[in-house]
């Protein structure tokens with residue numbers, strides 16, 4: 001059990017089950033880091049079982065029995081695109097206003113349960129891609145209510161765009177990992193500055 005997609009990138013994961021949202025986005029392929037985990041059925045199935053197992057463990061639940069049908073793979077890729085587009089919006093531009101029923105799309109079903117102390121939880125339902133959609137949309141709902149949603153971002157690296165959790169106090173992190181994407185950007189910027197300085201006519205003899 002692990003957040004295997006996200007761990008490949010060394011990105012910070014969101015606390016609790018919210019990390020499953022990042023995990024879906026981070027199944028993407030990035031050169032040098034890893035291949036697209038949703039490119040084929042076998043890797044997608046392996047990833048889904050690991051992610052669902054990790055999610056269930058974090059919630060004190062038994063790991064669900066999941067299997068992917070042929071159409072589930074397309075459904076997973078579509079859901080990944082939808083969630084990535086939502087996260088591509090900078091946190092301060094994401095709507096925090098009231099829900100608008102006009103144009104609302106049905107996304108997933110969930111089961112609500114309560115324990116003997118009256119605490120309530122959402123439990124995903126479904127057998128494959130529908131289970132994941134149920135978990136992902138539930139976590140997005142909870143995160144939009146407790147404010148954690150604004151901490152989930154995509155890396156600024158144009159070829160990276162890995163989803164990470166910004167735990168900085170002022171919410172200013174832009175790289176999924178400062179040691180990799182952050183350093184690379186610094187290196188490029190300093191090379192560009194050196195090039196500019198070399199081409200500056202005032203510095204020519």
Ligand SMILES: [Zn+2]
Pocket residue numbers: 155156157160161162175176177181
């Ligand atoms: Zn990055």
